[in-house]
Amino acid sequence: MLAISVLHLKKYFKVYRRGAGFLPAITSLFSRKNETVAAVDDISFEIKQGELVGFIGPNGAGKTTTLKCLSGLLWPSGGKIDVLGYKPFDKKSDFLKKISLVMGHKNQLWWDLPAVETFRLNKEIYEISEEKYKQNLDELTKLLDVSEIITIPVRQLSLGQRMRMELIASLIHQPRVLFLDEPTIGLDVIMQKKMRDFIAEYNSRHNSTILLTSHDMADVKELCRRVIIIDHGKLIYDGDLANLVEKYADTKIITVDIAKRVDMKEFTRFGKIKSAADGKVIISVPKKNTTSVATTILKKYQIEDLNIEDPEIEDIIRLVFDKNKR
Amino acid sequence: MKKYFMVFKNSFAEYFAYRLNFFLWRIRVVAVILISFSLWQAIFRTNKVIFGYHESEIITYIIFISVLSGIVLATRTDRVALEINMGTLSNFLILPMRYFLFNLSRDAADKIINTVCSFFEIFLFILIIHPPIILQSNLFLIVLFFTASIVASLLYFEINMLLSFIAFWSKETWAPRFIFFILVNFLAGLYFPLDIIPGGIYKVLELLPFTYLIFFPLKIYLGHIDQTFLIKGFMIGIFWSILLWLFMGYIWRKGLKLYTAEGK
């Protein structure tokens, strides 16, 4: 069952340029130069119902713009979008009732009132029955552990608490498709983990399709099996995270715990040294040499431990971006 | 000194960043003046002299309010309240720059731009409408007019800063300022020259600082005033500006203590 289908999506923005200084300031009164920026430049992909997909890309890559096109906020400059059988920009009521958009620091909670008042408002807006409302509210407050504080005025809550309330407000209508834009941004480590656990739980419980953008690798590593990598408005990779490693990683990481003191410089002939301290060396070795290098190290030195791993996802992604720059 | 000039320059440039905004702001100023102007013009269609004033005197008075509001009333001190409330005041406190001089520089830019625009607008206005306007030729009076305007600017600056300092104690800064604007609109003589008001009330107004913001300078410009009026006026005006300056400094120090104690 296809939830989302995107074909050749394009979104262009006009940006104004103005020089610095006094004279350009006055001339800007009369004329300004403008340029067109291709935020999204021909992207296509499909997402099935229930998938949890991660959108990765550096800042300004076009992730959030894509998300906003999918939720109907932005009018696409070109291409076709289909979400749950609707054209998002039409903003049909039935469509909007089935989706939800959650963005980092944007808020919809009334500042001076308890969060539960905003939930009530959304109940009316989404036309949820009293029964369903109680059910959903119950489930969400339990999952997010906020049952005690929904009656406290929002301005008295901490950032983490507020974010959880925002989440509830966005999910009270049990959407079938969730767009999460940088959901863990600005949160402390513990909150980030809680957020990720919640997203994973929600996805498995309700089989909702979740699209999340992030430039925090931890989000993606933990939650998404499938990633879509976007850079400069173009789609660079669309597939399983595991395959990404296979496809792009041409190195392996060998971690060696040496028993006896050895001059670290010796290891440079095996590959690039990532770190060397306290008897532990981490080398980045070309994939094809892995076995030979490992064997050589084992033979030559007194080793306490040796580990062979794939490179960090972050490094692979960085590799992908660098490749794309050229 | 140079840093204050930079502040002035940057404040100036800000206007051009929001060019449409600025243009519309000038339209607002003109619209407000048009109300008074049309009202008085209609009155003079059926009366030659009213409240002891000829048409040309009142019309000049109303039109020159535009210039004077540029010199006296243009201010960015509302930002001070925002800076205190948002905590961005701290950024200024650690700079090697006196906050008051900083604000005066900011205001200077605001005043100059608005005054220059008002001259331009008045020029156009006179060209199109040919209103009966008085151009003062007495140099002495003109000098006194500008002096009174400067005292007026200082007064208005002080009052505004004091209003902004409310932010040290409360988040509600807009409402008191709003009430102050209303009071200034009427008690400073923005709709009519204050001395058309019957005796008793006028005597009270003479003692308040509002009178010296708009009415006093304009009355000097129009001429036909005696020495007692000038001397009394300047004395009261200067008295208020000194009093308010001292009070402003006092409130600033008190407020700052509170601000830094809260660790914003």
Place this chain on the structure above:
Amino acid sequence: MSKYFRVWLLLSFASFQSFFVSRIGAFLFLVGKILRFIFFALFLIFLISKTKVLAGYNLWQVMLFYLTFNFIDSTTQMLFREVYRFRQQVISGNFDLVLVKPVNSLFRSLFGWTDILDFITLIPFIIMIIFVISKIPEITSLGIVFYIVLVVNALLIATSFHIIVLALAILTTEIDHAIMIYRDLTGMGKIPVGIYSEPLRSFITFVVPVGIMMSYPVESLLGKLSTGAVSVAFFISLFIFSLSMILWNYAVKSYTSASS
């Protein structure tokens, strides 16, 4: 339909509750508005008591113009208070969250923050209007009907203006007080528009229809308005309304959203 009414009730209720949080501010604000009303009224009374007649209108008639203006102005301020917060919503990006909900975003951005306090001020205005009308001779019931109809027409024009302000806030973040321009322009309707000389009078009646909004209701009550002029009034308000809706739809299409 009833969904929108329920939503509006909840939104107004929230706005009412938040009044209690800043009671002093709201109270001072009310005091300021009352002062503003009284000052200008006193000024008019003082002026006309000396001159007896202002552009052909006597004191009661001028007061009726002033009161009608205040009634229309207060009603629109009460209903459309949300429009004053709109630009901030667009800049911060919170407007995204409004657009994504199954409630018409225009409806929400117009009526989302109704000011109950202003509603209270309407009652004295209505009382004063009735009182002043009773002091004017030769008022016909047809005149009163037209008065009410034209006041409703004025509210429609005001709605269109507010929609245009909202659309502009989306299209250009440059105007940070478009709504204040509306207020200052309509403020020119405090006094009968007949007082302004041409070409200003025509400009302010037909191009920016302040005259149609504020002066026409009273003029028709006083029997000074031809049926032709009344038809023009309706035509113009319909025209401006259509324009505002076209502009709004265009704005939503061009919406670029705040960057993340």
